[in-house]
Amino acid sequence: MSDKVIEDTFTMAPAPVVTGLDGKHHGVLDVHTDGMYENGHVIPTEEELETLPRIAGTMPWAAYMLCGVEFAERASYYGCKQVFKNFIRAPLPEGGNGAGAPPRGSQKTAGALGKGTVIASAMTDAFTFLAYALPIFGGWLADAHLGRFKTICIGVAICGVAHLIMIISAVPSVIQAGHAIGPFALSLYMLAVGAAMFKPNIAPTVLDQNPHKRPHVVTKNDGSKAIIDPEATSESVMLWFYLLINIGAFFGVATSYLAKYVGFWASYLLPGIIYFMLPVLLFFVNKRLIKLPAGGSALGDFCGVILLALKKNGFKGFGRKGFWDKAKPSVLAASGDSRIVHWDDQFVDDVRRTMAACAIFLFFPIQQINDGGLGAAANAQSASLTSNGVPNDVLDNLNPLAIIVLIPIMNHGVYPLLRKLGIRFGPIARMTFGFLIAAIGAASYAVIQYEIYQTSPCGYQASTCEIGTGVSNLSLWLYAIPTAVTACSEVFINVTAYGIAYSRAPQNMKGFVMALSLFMTAISTAISLATADAIQDPYLIWCFAVPSVVGFISAFVFYWLFRHLDDEEFFVHVDEHLGTTSSITGSRDEDSLAEKRAVGVSQKSF
Numbered sequence: 001m002s003d004k005v006i007e008d009t010f011t012m013a014p015a016p017v018v019t020g021l022d023g024k025h026h027g028v029l030d031v032h033t034d035g036m037y038e039n040g041h042v043i044p045t046e047e048e049l050e051t052l053p054r055i056a057g058t059m060p061w062a063a064y065m066l067c068g069v070e071f072a073e074r075a076s077y078y079g080c081k082q083v084f085k086n087f088i089r090a091p092l093p094e095g096g097n098g099a100g101a102p103p104r105g106s107q108k109t110a111g112a113l114g115k116g117t118v119i120a121s122a123m124t125d126a127f128t129f130l131a132y133a134l135p136i137f138g139g140w141l142a143d144a145h146l147g148r149f150k151t152i153c154i155g156v157a158i159c160g161v162a163h164l165i166m167i168i169s170a171v172p173s174v175i176q177a178g179h180a181i182g183p184f185a186l187s188l189y190m191l192a193v194g195a196a197m198f199k200p201n202i203a204p205t206v207l208d209q210n211p212h213k214r215p216h217v218v219t220k221n222d223g224s225k226a227i228i229d230p231e232a233t234s235e236s237v238m239l240w241f242y243l244l245i246n247i248g249a250f251f252g253v254a255t256s257y258l259a260k261y262v263g264f265w266a267s268y269l270l271p272g273i274i275y276f277m278l279p280v281l282l283f284f285v286n287k288r289l290i291k292l293p294a295g296g297s298a299l300g301d302f303c304g305v306i307l308l309a310l311k312k313n314g315f316k317g318f319g320r321k322g323f324w325d326k327a328k329p330s331v332l333a334a335s336g337d338s339r340i341v342h343w344d345d346q347f348v349d350d351v352r353r354t355m356a357a358c359a360i361f362l363f364f365p366i367q368q369i370n371d372g373g374l375g376a377a378a379n380a381q382s383a384s385l386t387s388n389g390v391p392n393d394v395l396d397n398l399n400p401l402a403i404i405v406l407i408p409i410m411n412h413g414v415y416p417l418l419r420k421l422g423i424r425f426g427p428i429a430r431m432t433f434g435f436l437i438a439a440i441g442a443a444s445y446a447v448i449q450y451e452i453y454q455t456s457p458c459g460y461q462a463s464t465c466e467i468g469t470g471v472s473n474l475s476l477w478l479y480a481i482p483t484a485v486t487a488c489s490e491v492f493i494n495v496t497a498y499g500i501a502y503s504r505a506p507q508n509m510k511g512f513v514m515a516l517s518l519f520m521t522a523i524s525t526a527i528s529l530a531t532a533d534a535i536q537d538p539y540l541i542w543c544f545a546v547p548s549v550v551g552f553i554s555a556f557v558f559y560w561l562f563r564h565l566d567d568e569e570f571f572v573h574v575d576e577h578l579g580t581t582s583s584i585t586g587s588r589d590e591d592s593l594a595e596k597r598a599v600g601v602s603q604k605s606f
Contacts, residue, residue, distance in 0.1 A: 041214075041216035041217075042216055042217040042218075043214075043215075043216060043217070044215055044216065044217050044227055048217060048225070048227065049215065049227070051422075052217065052225055052226055052227045053226050053227070053419055053420050053422070054215075054226070054227045054228075054229040054232055054419045055226045055227070055228060055229065055232060055416075055419065056228075056229065056232040056233045056235070056236040057211070057212045057228040057229075057230075057232075057233045058233075059209060059210060059211070059233065059236075059237050060209050060211070060288075062209055062285055062288040062289050062290075063206050063209035063210070063237055064237075064240065065281065065284070065285040065288075066202065066205060066206045066209070066285065066289075067206065067237070067240055067241045067244045068244065068281055069202065069278060069281045069282060069285070070202050070203075070206075070241060070244055070245055070248070071244035071245065071247060071248045072248065072274055072275065072277040072278050072281060073156075073159070073195075073198060073202075073248070073275070073278060074244075074245045074248035074249060075247075075248030075249070075251040075271065075274045075275075076159075076163065076248075076251075076271035076272065076274045076275035077159075077191070077195060077248075077271075078248060078249040078251065078252050078400075079248075079251040079252055079254070079255045079267075079270060079271035079274065080163075080166060080191070080255070080267070080268055080271045081124075081127075081252070082251075082252030082255050082256055082267075082396065082397070083110070083252075083255050083256060083259045083264060083267045083268075084120075084123075084124050084127070084188070085120045085121075085124055085376050085379045086109055086110050086111055086112075086259065086379070087100065087110075087111070087112045087113060087170070087184070087259070087264055087267075088112075088113050088115050088119060088120040088123055088124065089111065089113075089114075089115060089116060089117055089119075089120035089376065089379070090109050090110065090111025090112070090114060091111050091112075091113070091114025092111060092112060092114070092175065092176070093106070093108045093109075093110070093111055096108075097172075097262075097263060098172045098175070098176055098263075099170075099172040099175070099262065099263020099264060099265055099266075100112045100170070100172075100175065100259055100263045100264040101259065101260055101261055101262055101263050102260065104261075105389070107386070107387060107469050107470060107471055109260070109383055109391070110259040110260045110263075110264070110391065112170070112175050112180060112264055113175075113180060113181055113184075115181075117376050117379075117380055117463065117535065117536055118532055118533060118535070118536065120376050120379075121375035121376040121528065121529075121532045121535050122529060122532050123185070123188070124375075124376065125375055125525045125526075125528045125529045125532065126189075126525075126529065127188050127189065127191070127192050128192075128521065128522070128525040129522045129525040129526055129529065130189060130192035130193070130196065130522075131191075131192040131195045131196055131199070131521075131522075132196075132199075132518045132519060132520075132521035132522040132525065133196075133519055133522035134192065134193060134196030134197075135196045135197075135199050135200035135514075135515035135518045135519065136200075136512065136515040136516065136519055137196065137515075138151060138155065138196045138197040138198070138199070138200050138201065138511070138515060139200035139201065139510075139511030139512040139513070139514055139515030139516075140299065140511070140512050140515070141197075142200070142201045142294065142511040143294060143298075143299075143508050143509055143510070143511045143512055144294055144299070144508075145294050146294055147291060147292070147293050147294040148201040148202075148204060148205045148208075148291070148292070148511060149201075149205065149286070149289065149291045151197050151198075151201050151511075152197070152198050152201050152202060152205070152282070153282060154197050155193075155194045155195065155196070155197025155198035155199075155201075156194070156198060156278050156279065156282065157194075158190060158193055158194030158197065159190070159191055159194030159195065159198070159275065160194075160275060160276065160278075160279075161190060162187045162188075162190035162191040162194060163187070163191070163268070163271065163272040163275050164187075164272065165183050165186055165187035165190065166183075166184065166187035166188070166191070166268045166272070167265060167268045167269050167272055168183055169182075169183035169184035169187060169268075170184070170263070170264035170265040170267070170268050171265050172263060172265065175264070199518060200511050200512075200514045200515035200518060201511050201514075203238070203241065203498050203501075203502065203514060204502055204510040204511055204514055205289070205291075206237060206238070206241055207234055207237070207238070207498075207499075207502045208289075208290050208291075208292055209289070209290055210230065210233055210234055210237070212228050212229075212230045212233045213230060214230060215227050215228065215229055215230065216228050229419075231499065231503070232415075232419065234498075234499050234502070234503070235415070235495070235496075235499055236411060238495050238498045238499060239407050239410065239411045239491075239495055240407075240411070241495075241498070242403070242407060242490075242491070242494060242495045242498075243403070243404060243407040243408070245400075246399075246400035246401075246403040246404050246407075247400065247404055248400075249397070249399070249400035250397050250400045250401060250404065251270070251271065251274065252396060252397045252400075253397045254270060255267040255268075255270060255271065256391040256397070257391060258270060259391065260391040292507070294508075298347070298506050298508045298509050299509065299512065301342055301343045301347065302351055302354070302506070302509060304341070304342070304343070305324070305327045305343060305347070305348055305351045306351065306355075308326075308327040308341070309323055309324055309326055309327040312326035312327065313326060324348050324349070324351065324352040325348070327341075327348050327351075328345040328348045329341055329343070329344060329345060330345050347506065350504075350505070350506040351506075353504040354504050354505050354506070354509070354513055356504065356562075356565070357500050357501060357504040357505075357513065357516075357517075358513075358516055359561075359562075360428075360431070360500060360558075360562060361497070361501075361516060361517050361519075361520050362520070363431075363435070363554055363557075363558045364493065364497070364517070364520035364521075364524075365520050365521075365523045365524035365527065366435075366438075366524075366547060366550050366551050366554050367434065367435055367438045367489060367493055367551065368520065368521055368524040369442075369524050369527060369528070369547045369551075370438035370439055370441060370442035370486060370489075370547050370548060370551045371399075371438055371441070371486040371487075371489060371490065372396075372399075372483075372486065373442065373445055373543050373544050373547070374527070374528045374531055374534075374535055374543040374544075374547070375528040375529075375531070375532055375535040375543075376535060377445075377535050377540050377543040377544065378396075378445065378479075378483075380463040380535075380536075380537075380540060381445065381448065381449055381452065381463075381479065381540065382395060382396075382476060382479045383463060383471075384452050384456060384462040384463050384465070384471055384472055385452065385471060385472055385474050385475060385476040385478065385479060386469070386471050386472065386473055386474065386475055386476060387471070387476045388475075388476075390476055395476060395477070395479050395480050395483055396483060398480050398483045398484050398487070399483050399484070399486070399487040399490075400487070401484075401487075402483075402484040402487035402488060403487050403488075403490060403491055406487075406488055406491050407491055407495075410491060424566060426565070426566025427496045427499070427500060427565065427566065428558075428559060428562045428563055428565050428566045429559075429563075429566055430492040430493075430496050431492060431493050431496055431497075431558065432555055432556075432558055432559040433492050434488075434489040434490070434491070434492030434493035434496075435489065435493070435551060435554065435555035435558060436551075436552070436555045437485060437486070437488050437489040437492070438486050438489035438493075438551055439547075439548050439549075439551030439552045439555065440485060440548075441482045441483075441485035441486030441489065442482070442486065442544050442545075442547050442548035442551060443544070443545070443548040444481055444482040444485060445482040445544035445548075446541050446544035446545040446548060448474075448478050448479065448481075448482065449540050449541045449543075449544060450541055451472075451474060451478075452472045452474060453538070453541070455472040455473055455474055456471070456472045457469070457470070458470075460537055460538035461537045461538065462537060463536070463537050463540070464537065497517045498514075498517075500517075501513050501514045501516070501517040502514065531543075
């Protein structure tokens with residue numbers, strides 16, 4: 001990827017240098033006959049915002065290198081996670097090679113510890129819960145003390161040790177001696193801690209590299225004008241980011257086959273080898289990154305704004321128009337309140353947008369449950385189907401495969417076409433569509449489970465059946481349908497969540513807010529943990545059907561509550577003096593705000 005922002009594709013009329021009395025550049029607005037400029041960019045008028053096509057700008061290549069870092073981390077993470085449930089749930093297969101692989105030609109699945117479905121669900125859900133709950137600490141630590149890059153490196157080191165211990169736990173002699181559970185559990189939860197340091201900080205670091213802070217007009221080589229859209233730019237790079245996550249997740253195919261035909265030691269060795277690409281990539285990209293320092297977390301002021309707004313309005317006023325305004329210093333002063341606060345009016349607007357984002361995130365757990373069912377329910381379903389030599393968990397990798405196919409179609413086909421036609425498929429519309437797709441996928445899981453119970457030799461005890469072949473005569477490939485359908489929902493929901501979490505958070509809370517979006521996965525996992533005893537025959541149909549119904553209802557509620565956000569404008573404020581950025585809808589300086597309004601720049605809240 002080129003480091004040049006628009007030179008190869010666009011030409012821009014040169015903006016006169018803006019200077020102050022001290023002769024230094026201050027990045028203020030300057031009026032000229034050929035347009036309104038800020039920091040060398042032509043600011044679009046209200047008419048241009050409404051009529052000109054929006055396009056994504058280019059990103060520095062370092063941003064795509066970070067996407068490669070994410071690929072290596074997720075390839076190792078999902079490569080291991082793919083075989084966790086079989087490793088824990090199923091015993092060493094009789095007649096197998098002693099490393100967990102079943103006899104060739106049998107319908108048996110790979111296994112090692114033999115702890116059953118309930119414990120497998122509990123352990124893997126606890127792992128997932130920690131991996132997505134602890135990022136709140138990892139995000140706060142990066143924002144307040146260490147900075148994102150250093151926190152990422154610490155997480156990488158912890159995960160590296162975890163991978164080594166996990167490989168040892170899967171050595172055949174350790175499994176056969178009955179000593180595997182201890183080191184495996186240690187490595188499992190170390191991996192969760194390391195991922196919690198890495199995950200909330202990698203996406204914000206990628207988005208920190210975006211040079212496009214607000215919409216600006218460019219002239220293309222054919223003479224037509226377009227708007228470089230920061231939202232479209234962020235969306236584009238995050239689609240690549242999510243694409244590489246799912247290419248990494250596809251390594252679960254290899255680890256599933258390794259478990260079935262070689263053993264679990266090989267299933268854990270391959271991800272470990274991939275993982276040790278990470279230090280090399282991070283070292284190479286280190287000096288080429290924009291690394292924003294830790295600035296002391298704004299969490300204290302954030303909570304202070306919430307508490308003051310509640311004190312002024314009461315709990316009954318929460319969510320009503322003007323609720324947050326009463327915490328603004330200007331409003332406090334106008335009302336005669338002389339208290340001293342450590343924030344400005346813009347920070348209160350940041351808090352408002354952040355809280356709105358958090359409200360959006362509350363709808364994510366139901367989608368995540370629909371994307372695979374509760375706990376190990378989907379794993380039990382796949383183990384009850386005729387596999388004919390295909391590992392029962394390998395079809396889970398149709399999830400990333402569907403995403404790998406869909407993302408380029410959306411990134412290079414659908415989204416550019418919609419922008420060209422002037423159709424705004426906003427974040428709320430995208431997520432609502434994703435929620436509906438996930439609910440449809442969950443319904444198809446329920447239908448398949450019903451058919452399994454009708455055709456299994458053991459009826460409604462299908463997942464533990466040992467009569468005859470022990471499985472339904474239905475093909476394992478039926479399981480591919482809901483797996484691929486629910487995967488499509490992730491493209492519309494998860495990718496959008498990255499942009500919302502980054503754009504709405506104050507600069508020194510971006511890691512924390514990203515962690516809040518990840519925490520929704522922890523909530524869905526907690527629900528799975530709470531229902532672990534029910535994730536077994538004969539109740540597996542309900543593990544899919546109930547979340548599906550809830551998903552359909554919540555999709556419409558979600559759109560009704562947040563549909564107004566699709567009409568709002570996205571841009572990022574740049575503070576030239578502090579070298580920081582935050583997504584805002586106006587200037588902290590009231591005079592500058594008046595100038596922007598004079599030329600028709602949108603002042604809609606985001």
